Amino acid sequence: MGNLHETLGINDLKSKNTLWKALLAEFLANVLLNFFGCASCVSATGKPTSFVLIALTFGLVIFILVQTLGHVSGAHINPAVTAGMMSVGNISIVKGILYIIVQCLGSLAGSSVLKALTPEPLHSTGLGNTQLQDDFTPVQGFGVEFFLGFVLVLVVCGVCDPNRPEAKPAAALAIGMAVGVGHLATVDFTGSSMNPARSFGSALIANDWDDHWVYWVGPVLGGIAAALIYKHAFSAPSLGPLKIIERYTTTADEKELKRLDVNRRDENLP
Structure with a gap:
């Protein structure tokens, strides 16, 4: 029974103060991610938004949040990252599920604030809702999002490897750059979600669920694959x-x- 409790993470619920701080950090991080990140997708001038602007905004926001809140919750800020960490036992099942719930709630709150603070004519743009571009099939979109989740979690595993302490100072920057690179490469394909919670908040606010499964299944499976490959093939020796x-x-x-x-x-x- 003790091993089961440890595997599921029931014991994490006993340390309520630490757990609630971590959940609050994940919630707040996703509020800020969806507000600032999705705001970069909205153009108040009517001109097309620059893809470079979007990539820099998402990358820098992640860099800032990981640097600021990493010591509180690990700064997953993404169900794909959490699922990857759960698959290799770096976070318990119960704690991981709670993380994913508050990540989605935080993203919804961030998109809600963005909607409240922008003029109604701009709401028709979707407020950063991720969508497949014309001629992209759902399967192709799934493949793109799979590799986006894969590269992100691979970088997270590499820079957070406990046997690579020299990588820790640059961890936040590397993770932010991975997000930026993903957006630079594929924002014109799928919207470059990389983050199911980020897409969930935008989709709910825009009430647009077309091919929404792509933005969950793709990054989550990519994140799990990257975490398993890193742990069993690339982990630094002690x-x-x-x-x-x-x-x-x-x-x-x-x-x-x-x-x-x-x-x-x-x-x-x-």
């Missing part, structure tokens, strides 16, 4: 505490140690 310390030893540290050693020898001279 270096042990001494090796990790050595990895962080810099040339300046070595010079300082040598200087102190010379000073000690000089002090011992008659």
